[in-house]
Amino acid sequence: MAHRPVDDHEINHQKFDELSITWNTTDPVGQPAWNFGDYGNPDDYISHLGWRHDARSELAALQGRQLIAAELLEYAGGDVADGMVAVSFxxxxxxxxxxxxxxxxxxxxxxxxxxxxRCPLPR
Known part of the structure; x- marks a missing residue:
């Protein structure tokens, strides 16, 4: 089976233990928005997403580099953050x-x- 290259990863943490990972779903040309709250309530908050040109230099240095591996990491430091999942590229x-x-x-x-x-993800 041929795999389509993954160009963009979207990672979202919510609450303390919820993690969402998607790829190639954000349209870099469009005007995406992120909604917070219960839809229709006056307290809803909508954030318009955009590409940042002030990215951290460490992150900008990785742009265009070949991705070698990806890992899910589970925190086990013996404190309140135990079980928190991170993604490492x-x-x-x-x-x-x-x-x-x-x-x-x-x-x-x-x-x-x-x-x-560490839990390496299969290629």
Whole structure:
């Protein structure tokens, strides 16, 4: 079976233990929006997503590099964050781990914290 190349990954952490990973679903030309709240309530919040030109230099350095491996990481540090799942991408030169930073995704560069249990994803 031929596999279609994956160009874009979308990662979303919600609450403390919910993780969503999708790929090639965001239209970089369109005007995507992210909805928060119960649809139709006056308290709803809509955030219009856009490509950032001020990306962290460590992340920008990974653009265009070959993805070597991907891992799911489960935190087992013996505290309230136990069971939290992160996603780690290993590139030809560099690595980025996306974890739950509570109100936003957290980006870590280099090898993941040794408190993580690693689960490599098949190719």
């Amino acid at each position: 290993v590139f030809s030169k560099g690595r980025v781990t996306v974890s739950n930073g509570l109100d936003e995704n957290s980006l870590e560069f280099g090898g993941p914290d040794p408190s993580y249990l």
